[in-house]
Amino acid sequence: MITRKSLHVTWVMPVVMALAWILSMTAQEAGVARVLYEPSQRFGDFILVVYAVPHSGNYPPGFEAITEWFVNNPGYKDGRFTIMHLPPFSMLLTVLASKLFQILSPMLVFFVLTIALVVSFFSTLRTKTGAAIAYTAILSYPVAFMIDRGNLYAGLCGACLVAALVRRKTDAVGIMLFAVALNIRPNALPVLLPLLIAHRNIDWRFGLRVGIAAVALGVASAIMAHALYPEYTLSSFRHGMSLYLKGTLDSPLMLAFGSSAYSALYAMGFPSLVLGTVLAGTLASVAIIVRYFGELDAGNFTFICVSAYALGSAVFVDYHMIVFIAPLIMSEDKTTKLASLLLLIPKSYFLINYNPSKIETHYTTTQVLTNPAIMILVSGFILIAGALNYLRKSANGAPASV
Numbered sequence: 001m002i003t004r005k006s007l008h009v010t011w012v013m014p015v016v017m018a019l020a021w022i023l024s025m026t027a028q029e030a031g032v033a034r035v036l037y038e039p040s041q042r043f044g045d046f047i048l049v050v051y052a053v054p055h056s057g058n059y060p061p062g063f064e065a066i067t068e069w070f071v072n073n074p075g076y077k078d079g080r081f082t083i084m085h086l087p088p089f090s091m092l093l094t095v096l097a098s099k100l101f102q103i104l105s106p107m108l109v110f111f112v113l114t115i116a117l118v119v120s121f122f123s124t125l126r127t128k129t130g131a132a133i134a135y136t137a138i139l140s141y142p143v144a145f146m147i148d149r150g151n152l153y154a155g156l157c158g159a160c161l162v163a164a165l166v167r168r169k170t171d172a173v174g175i176m177l178f179a180v181a182l183n184i185r186p187n188a189l190p191v192l193l194p195l196l197i198a199h200r201n202i203d204w205r206f207g208l209r210v211g212i213a214a215v216a217l218g219v220a221s222a223i224m225a226h227a228l229y230p231e232y233t234l235s236s237f238r239h240g241m242s243l244y245l246k247g248t249l250d251s252p253l254m255l256a257f258g259s260s261a262y263s264a265l266y267a268m269g270f271p272s273l274v275l276g277t278v279l280a281g282t283l284a285s286v287a288i289i290v291r292y293f294g295e296l297d298a299g300n301f302t303f304i305c306v307s308a309y310a311l312g313s314a315v316f317v318d319y320h321m322i323v324f325i326a327p328l329i330m331s332e333d334k335t336t337k338l339a340s341l342l343l344l345i346p347k348s349y350f351l352i353n354y355n356p357s358k359i360e361t362h363y364t365t366t367q368v369l370t371n372p373a374i375m376i377l378v379s380g381f382i383l384i385a386g387a388l389n390y391l392r393k394s395a396n397g398a399p400a401s402v
Helices: 012-029 044-051 064-072 088-101 106-129 131-139 141-149 152-167 172-184 186-196 204-228 234-249 261-268 273-292 298-312 318-330 334-344 366-396
Strands: 350-353 363-365
Touching (some): 012 334, 088 106, 088 172, 088 204, 106 131, 106 141, 106 318, 131 141, 131 318, 131 334, 141 152, 152 172, 152 186, 152 318, 172 204, 186 298, 261 273, 261 366, 273 366, 298 318, 298 334, 318 334, 334 366
16 A cells, blocks of 8 residues: 555656656557547447437437437347347446436536546545545546546446455445446456455455345346336347347457457457456466465455456456556555556557558557556466465475465
């Protein structure tokens, strides 16, 4: 955690983040980088998704064309483009937002929710860690990309995960933070491990309570979402998820704004979900063993678990990288802290241009390859160092460190 002695060092972080933004935006102006998404679809993950729910409101100014295209597109009508892949809690939030759109300005709803999310996240971090880290987090690329895409679901999920990890408390608040996050991103389960596994101890009760709370929230959300939007059923959800995965896993989005192992493999020409899953599972499994025997501190363990979550996810768009704010705060290891900072800065420089006439959607970037590489290399280094330290102490008969 941040101490007074290291306070002057922490202020280097927001400066580095600001410089990275200046370099990236300069590169984008020069045509050698694409930091944010297409301007024509700005805030689309909120505006378009909400307008996919049947409504009687008017399209927001500036979004008429794109929203009409979305809801009238043949792909949407025959089910190839659908929002039915949303988990129950996310769908419930979407349906409630669609109700607000009928009585309030959609842009007003979006900006109020965005400001509330960012301000509460900033205030929480500033209280827990100080202003330097809070500014670093708010200036980070994942937060900016989340706002640019309008993906408030990712923002809420990331904020809940970071808050739960930084608090390091297994109380009712911690349980609900994880329950909300897991209902938005069920594949975030590895992020729960830092609060479950400690030196010679596994907190099964906390895991069970989180599971019960998550299931209860999911079931309640499904019932309410179906009541408000009858077309949303278990069958439509399964069909929507199948279409979403088929459409996304072979999408240029993977080449531009993804940081999973699958995205990197896709960019290199041999995509494999199995390899990414095996890699993430191996990292998490070894980390649990090393942590249990006391040769892995909480900050480093958190970094590996978060990396396993990112690497093993089939779809891990860069706004989900918000969760790496947690190891940036928690780790006392300089290597891990630097790695977390590097993962949070913008670095989307063009690497391969597959189609010069459509450069905005047919390219991969340095970020797609460097982010997974940093996760793998740093996690491997941490685990090897911890294992060697354990073997050395065992050979000398010394007690393991906690």
